[in-house]
Amino acid sequence: MDARAGSQIAAWLQTLPTERRASLYLLLEELCSGLDVSRHNPFGFRRLRAEFETSGELLGCTLEELRDAIAASLGDALPAPTRAPSSLETLRDRVAQAGHPDFR
Numbered sequence: 164m165d166a167r168a169g170s171q172i173a174a175w176l177q178t179l180p181t182e183r184r185a186s187l188y189l190l191l192e193e194l195c196s197g198l199d200v201s202r203h204n205p206f207g208f209r210r211l212r213a214e215f216e217t218s219g220e221l222l223g224c225t226l227e228e229l230r231d232a233i234a235a236s237l238g239d240a241l242p243a244p245t246r247a248p249s250s251l252e253t254l255r256d257r258v259a260q261a262g263h264p265d266f267r
Contacts, residue, residue: 168223169232175222176236184233185242191215191230193244 164172176184194212215226222229234241248256 164224164228164232168228172222172224172229172232173236176233181237181240184236185240188230188233188237189242189244191226191233195227195230 179187194208194215212226215229224232
């Protein structure tokens, strides 16, 4: 992210309360993680992602950079999802910890 975009995002984030930044972080984290079809309507998910990508283009950054900027503004108080993990999220965690069964 360039310096101009970074300063615009920082100024915008200062106007948001912590709760709002936390909810935006969780939403962006989910958007950046990919589509979990067990949890979302694929059309709605893609439309939401397109809306955020357009916003990122206006701000001059990617979704990942926007998520990281929000995370930095929250410091060590990054929120965790309050919902139970989906089947896909559980599988991703298992593979991340133990490795893929085909490559052990």
